[in-house]
Amino acid sequence: xGRKRNxxxxxxxxxxxxxxxxxxxxxxxxxxxxxxxxxxxRLRIESAAKDLGYVPNLAAxxxxxxxxxxxxxxxxxxxxxxxxxxxxxxxxxxEGSRYSIQxxxxxxxxxxxxxxxxxxxxxxxxxxxxxxxxxxAEGRAIVxxxxxxxxxxxxxxxxxxxxxxxxxxxxxxxxxxxxxxxxGCRRIGFLGARMDPRVQxxxxxxxxxMKEASVFDPRLIVTTAVPTSTTMGGSLFSDLLLKAPDLxxxxxxxxxxxxxxxxxxxxxxxxxxxxxxxxxxxxxxFMASAVPTLSSVRTNRYEMxxxxxxxxxxxxxxxxxxxxxxxxxxxxxxxxxxxxxRAPASLxxxxxxxxxxxx
Amino acid sequence: xGRKRNxxxxxxxxxxxxxxxxxxxxxxxxxxxxxxxxxxxRLRIESAAKDLGYVPNLAAxxxxxxxxxxxxxxxxxxxxxxxxxxxxxxxxxxEGSRYSIQxxxxxxxxxxxxxxxxxxxxxxxxxxxxxxxxxxAEGRAIVxxxxxxxxxxxxxxxxxxxxxxxxxxxxxxxxxxxxxxxxGCRRIGFLGARMDPRVQxxxxxxxxxMKEASVFDPRLIVTTAVPTSTTMGGSLFSDLLLKAPDLxxxxxxxxxxxxxxxxxxxxxxxxxxxxxxxxxxxxxxFMASAVPTLSSVRTNRYEMxxxxxxxxxxxxxxxxxxxxxxxxxxxxxxxxxxxxxRAPASLxxxxxxxxxxxx
DNA sequence: CAACCGCGTGATAGCGCTGTCAATATCGCT
DNA sequence: AGCGATATTGACAGCGCTATCACGCGGTTG
Numbered sequence: 001x002g003r004k005r006n007x008x009x010x011x012x013x014x015x016x017x018x019x020x021x022x023x024x025x026x027x028x029x030x031x032x033x034x035x036x037x038x039x040x041x042r043l044r045i046e047s048a049a050k051d052l053g054y055v056p057n058l059a060a061x062x063x064x065x066x067x068x069x070x071x072x073x074x075x076x077x078x079x080x081x082x083x084x085x086x087x088x089x090x091x092x093x094x095e096g097s098r099y100s101i102q103x104x105x106x107x108x109x110x111x112x113x114x115x116x117x118x119x120x121x122x123x124x125x126x127x128x129x130x131x132x133x134x135x136x137a138e139g140r141a142i143v144x145x146x147x148x149x150x151x152x153x154x155x156x157x158x159x160x161x162x163x164x165x166x167x168x169x170x171x172x173x174x175x176x177x178x179x180x181x182x183x184g185c186r187r188i189g190f191l192g193a194r195m196d197p198r199v200q201x202x203x204x205x206x207x208x209x210m211k212e213a214s215v216f217d218p219r220l221i222v223t224t225a226v227p228t229s230t231t232m233g234g235s236l237f238s239d240l241l242l243k244a245p246d247l248x249x250x251x252x253x254x255x256x257x258x259x260x261x262x263x264x265x266x267x268x269x270x271x272x273x274x275x276x277x278x279x280x281x282x283x284x285x286f287m288a289s290a291v292p293t294l295s296s297v298r299t300n301r302y303e304m305x306x307x308x309x310x311x312x313x314x315x316x317x318x319x320x321x322x323x324x325x326x327x328x329x330x331x332x333x334x335x336x337x338x339x340x341x342r343a344p345a346s347l348x349x350x351x352x353x354x355x356x357x358x359x
Numbered sequence: 360x361g362r363k364r365n366x367x368x369x370x371x372x373x374x375x376x377x378x379x380x381x382x383x384x385x386x387x388x389x390x391x392x393x394x395x396x397x398x399x400x401r402l403r404i405e406s407a408a409k410d411l412g413y414v415p416n417l418a419a420x421x422x423x424x425x426x427x428x429x430x431x432x433x434x435x436x437x438x439x440x441x442x443x444x445x446x447x448x449x450x451x452x453x454e455g456s457r458y459s460i461q462x463x464x465x466x467x468x469x470x471x472x473x474x475x476x477x478x479x480x481x482x483x484x485x486x487x488x489x490x491x492x493x494x495x496a497e498g499r500a501i502v503x504x505x506x507x508x509x510x511x512x513x514x515x516x517x518x519x520x521x522x523x524x525x526x527x528x529x530x531x532x533x534x535x536x537x538x539x540x541x542x543g544c545r546r547i548g549f550l551g552a553r554m555d556p557r558v559q560x561x562x563x564x565x566x567x568x569m570k571e572a573s574v575f576d577p578r579l580i581v582t583t584a585v586p587t588s589t590t591m592g593g594s595l596f597s598d599l600l601l602k603a604p605d606l607x608x609x610x611x612x613x614x615x616x617x618x619x620x621x622x623x624x625x626x627x628x629x630x631x632x633x634x635x636x637x638x639x640x641x642x643x644x645f646m647a648s649a650v651p652t653l654s655s656v657r658t659n660r661y662e663m664x665x666x667x668x669x670x671x672x673x674x675x676x677x678x679x680x681x682x683x684x685x686x687x688x689x690x691x692x693x694x695x696x697x698x699x700x701r702a703p704a705s706l707x708x709x710x711x712x713x714x715x716x717x718x
Numbered sequence: 719c720a721a722c723c724g725c726g727t728g729a730t731a732g733c734g735c736t737g738t739c740a741a742t743a744t745c746g747c748t
Numbered sequence: 749a750g751c752g753a754t755a756t757t758g759a760c761a762g763c764g765c766t767a768t769c770a771c772g773c774g775g776t777t778g
Contacts, residue, residue: 002731003767012734023758028736038756053504058481059421060734063763068418078447081440088437091464100478103462105450119459122417145412230645259645266650286589286618291625362737362762371764382728387766397726419764422733 011052020048031056062124069099071127071312072120076108076196079227082282082301083131086153089305090129097313099126108196110136117142124148127312133157133164134197149315151308155198156327163311165304165326169198172297172330173205176251176279179295179332181213183340185249185277189220191236191261192253193228199253202281206251219243228253233260234267249277249338255284258294262337278337292336300328370411379407390415421483428458430486430671431479435467435555438586441641441660442490445512448664449488456672458485467555469495476501486671492516492523493556508674510667514557515686522674524667524685528557531656531689532564535610535638538654538691540572542699544608544636549580550595550620551612552587558612561640565610578602587612592619593626608636608697614643617653621696637696651695659687 017024022041030037030045037045048054062068073090075083087103094101102120106113113130117139120128128143128150135143143150143161150162155169180188190206192199203221210216222240226232233256240247252258258280265272272278272292280287283298307326314321376383381400389396389404396404407413421427432449434442446462453460461479465472472489476498479487487502487509494502502509502520509521514528539547549565551558562580569575581599585591592615599606611617617639624631631637631651639646642657666685673680 002729002769003733010734013736014734024734025736025758026756028734029757032736036756041757055477055480057422057483057734059418059427059483060763061736062418063416063422063765064734064736066737066763078443078450079440081438081443084437084440084443091437100461100463102459104459118414121414124416124418230648234648256645260648263648263650286615289590289593289619289622291622362739362760369764372766373764383764384728384766385726388727391766395726400727416764419733420766422735423764423766425733425766 011054012057013054015052016045016048016054019052020044066124068124068126070123070125071099071101071129071309072117072123072125073101073103074106074113074116074120074128074130075103076106076131077227078105081284082299085301086305086308089302089307090309091305092302093306093309093313099313106131108194110134110139114139114142117146121146126316127151129153129308129312130161132197133159135161149312151311153304153308155201156325160325163308163315163321163324163326165308165311165328167299167328167330168205169201170205170208172299172332173202173251173253173281174209175330175332176281176295176297177206177209179334180249180251180277180279180338181209181215183249183273183277183338185340186213186215187217187220187244187247188215188249188251189222189237189240189244189247190251190253191233191240191257192221192223193226193232193236193257195223195225199223202253217244220247228256230256230260230263233257234264235260237261237264247276249273249279252278252280255280255282255287255294255296258296258337259286259290262290262294273337273340277340279332283333287333288335290337295335295338296333298331298333300330304328370413371416372413374411375404375407375413378411379403425483427483427485429482429484430458430460430488430668431476431482431484432460432462433465433472433475433479433487433489434462435465435490436586437464440643441658444660445664445667448661448666449668450664451661452665452668452672458672465490467553469493469498473498473501476505480505485675486510488512488667488671489520491556492518494520508671510670512663512667514560515684519684522667522670522680522683522685524663524670524687526658526687526689527564528560529564529567531658531691532561532610532612532640533568534689534691535640535654535656536565536568538693539608539610539636539638539697540568540574542608542636542697544699545572545574546576546603546606547574547579547608547610548596548599548603548606549582549610549612550592550599550616551580551582552585552591552595552616554582554584558582561612576603579606587615589615589619589622592616593623594619596620596623606635608632608638611637611639614639614641614646614653614655617655617696618645618649621649621653632696632699636699638691642692646692647694649696654694654697655692657690657692659689663687 013024013027017027026037027045034042077083104116114136121142125146125148127148128146130152131154133152133155140161152161152164153166155166192203222236250261252261258278261278265276270276278294280294280296283296287294287296311321372383372386376386385396386404393401436442463475473495480501484505484507486507487505489511490513492511492514499520511520511523512525514525536547551562581595609620611620617637620637624635629635637653639653639655642655646653646655670680
């Protein structure tokens with residue numbers, strides 16, 4: 001009965017301890033906090049471990065210590081480059097730290113998200129980063145059960161699970177529309193793909209801005225549930241032209257769409273910005289090199305990832321995180337595609353940053 | 360001495376077993392393989408687990424069973440969308456399976472890669488997916504020590520660690536240059552950024568093709584170590600124009616560069632393809648919607664990820680993987696940007712696929 | 719009809735590490 | 749010299765699960 005013992009050739013803490021002439025617990029301490037071990041033993045342990053090629057067993061460590069150094073990250077999509085920027089920030093922040101990242105993608109499904117959160121829970125993660133504020137009640141409960149620091153990223157909301165970092169998509173879009181209105185545009189179209197919660201909020205910002213200026217017209221809105229792409233930008237724009245041939249500007253909920261609109265304009269010989277102004281969203285790198293250069297709304301995605309990760313680490317390591325809801329703001333980048341002769345570009349771009357609650 | 364016992368309120372296998380009126384080991388079996396437990400107990404265990412909100416402890420499972428269900432994935436960059444396509448394939452393949460993915464990025468550094476492999480080793484991964492064939496000897500040793508299925512992706516090589524899936528970058532580039540030569544181009548530039556091993560191999564393919572056609576000229580090559588971007592495409596092209604004002608075509612080692620070249624041509628009023636033909640690499644989505652549409656070399660990135668993951672799972676689960684080195688080939692997609700009047704586009708695009716060894 | 723098989727179940731011991739507490743060594747100070 | 753404070757080390761037990769073997773039971777086999 002029982003299981004067979006300790007196959008030879010296996011290198012455990014015990015083997016290292018034997019070779020170094022110390023007790024196993026001292027070796028354990030050496031790996032966790034070298035400073036607590038005297039210099040002499042430190043050297044002996046170090047060389048013993050190297051000689052034997054010792055590799056710590058993370059599972060045993062996690063079981064004994066009742067915690068892990070795994071940070072769970074939940075994002076809706078791997079394809080959308082918006083998230084790769086955020087991820088880069090997250091990975092950069094954890095780089096060199098003892099934490100490792102477990103990445104999962106929800107495919108924009110809250111049920112999937114729930115399932116993945118449950119999976120994360122089995123690992124007893126040290127921290128969680130989740131996208132958006134639209135978790136199910138069940139999802140929130142699971143996160144709470146994980147009993148670890150949590151950061152919601154990408155958006156802001158009134159009821160954070162724990163911590164939160166993002167910006168107001170509605171306000172950002174509102175600012176972009178205001179810019180177009182200031183340029184004299186009145187028939188401003190809205191193109192949106194995928195229509196995830198954040199794009200919905202941009203649409204809300206658009207509607208508010210248009211209504212405030214008394215130029216709202218539902219025919220100016222064209223959306224699709226299909227994911228964003230450059231080609232989709234072209235076809236949504238074609239649809240829009242049918243519904244509203246008199247339009248003078250287009251706001252695109254993604255830069256991919258904006259690029260597609262630009263190409264479609266080139267194809268149809270529509271002058272940009274003279275006949276149709278274009279503004280995108282996210283300020284991807286290519287926007288600045290297009291011809292004409294494309295206006296967009298800059299969002300601080302890399303910084304968002306970086307700071308979310310830092311907030312998690314601060315919280316774990318007992319450094320009080322005072323700013324638990326961070327508004328990173330945005331900036332409307334005015335380029336040629338939305339700069340009309342009749343109203344020369346102002347030198348100070350409109351930018352938004354939280355001063356207190358929502359701005 | 361010792362540690363305090365079993366705090367109450369904690370739900371372990373034992374608690375579920377007690378409520379269901381069976382032994383803990385039966386509950387363990389139920390979770391691992393429900394079929395081995397009789398129907399009556401199965402139901403009792405199921406409801407007991409649900410009532411108590413039981414969550415298995417992965418660390419304990421891993422420690423006791425001496426294995427995990429973690430697949431380690433090493434890629435050089437999160438920003439480069441080439442890898443996000445591969446990743447999507449990998450995630451899709453493991454979707455719904457019991458495996459979870461641990462993703463790490465090497466930032467194109469073999470030392471970093473070594474460090475990350477060592478980290479993976481501590482988790483006793485069930486499988487590894489690594490990018491490229493240029494691991495250090497030390498890195499290969501670590502991978503071998505992991506004693507699990509390994510797939511190298513993105514390229515092919517003569518000495519696989521275990522399994523391999525990719526295509527020949529040199530051949531793919533060679534085919535693209537052959538296409539341009541067939542169109543009558545002779546002064547074909549090469550633009551490359553980052554110059555990682557795969558881009559180096561594309562450059563090699565370019566050089567071979569140009570030399571075979573006796574039109575090689577080192578002044579036609581412009582590269583940079585800086586990462587690729589659309590803006591970089593424009594500036595590399597500007598550099599190239601200074602070195603070789605008489606060029607009639609440009610091959611770009613990335614589609615981002617190709618887009619940048621197109622914009623730079625628009626800016627300088629250079630007619631594409633009449634004055635300068637353009638071919639990119641990877642066939643990103645936007646290439647087909649540009650004006651003019653941009654030629655590129657299609658690579659099967661999504662399928663590569665999908666199949667790499669499948670190979671890993673097959674190997675773990677004992678299904679023999681016979682095709683251990685898979686050449687996915689590529690396809691030169693001829694679009695307007697490289698279709699010259701003097702030589703109308705052939706209806707059958709050049710495509711390459713391995714027939715035996717290297718083709 | 720004994721021997722045998724296979725299924726479902728349980729008892730036991732152990733996976734490799736760390737939390738806890740105790741013991742000892744070292745040091746500064748009165 | 750004597751005392752407490754601090755640094756360093758060790759013993760022990762246990763983290764929650766599973767590998768292994770043992771056992772009972774009904775059915776098949778020669």
